[in-house]
Amino acid sequence: MESPRQKKIAALLQQEIAQLLQGAIRKEGVGNLIVSVTKVQVTVDLSVAKVYLSLFPSKDAKKWLEGIQSNAFQVKHDLAQILKNDLRRIPELSFFMDDSLDYIEQIDAALASPENPILDRSKLLNRKKK
Secondary structure (H helix, E strand, O other): OOOHHHHHHHHHHHHHHHHHHHHHHHHHOOOOOEEEEEEEEEOOOOOEEEEEEEEEOHHHHHHHHHHHHHOHHHHHHHHHHHOOOOOOOOOEEEEEEOOHHHHHHHHHHHHHOOOOHHHHHHHHHHHHHO
């Protein structure tokens, strides 16, 4: 269970990291990439922050995630410059892929397909009742 302080810091980090990453993408002139910071989890001692990113289009997401991970020190430095009046120490940043949107798409595709797993199961249950 997160404390109120952890939640506040996570929300602040989420907002600022999103702005930093989107600013960096615009500065580099990349026009076909959308980066969203979906969640930030901060440890109890506020020393580590897990940052979950959603990247679109997802076909090149691993390449972009590796680039962000390799520049985590720069993101932390820029974040420290922005938040120097709000936080004494900036947590170490660990970036992860949030693939929940892909998971949802897979579920939607499975439900829309002719071999719908839920409908197949209900058919089996109806047969057993007869």
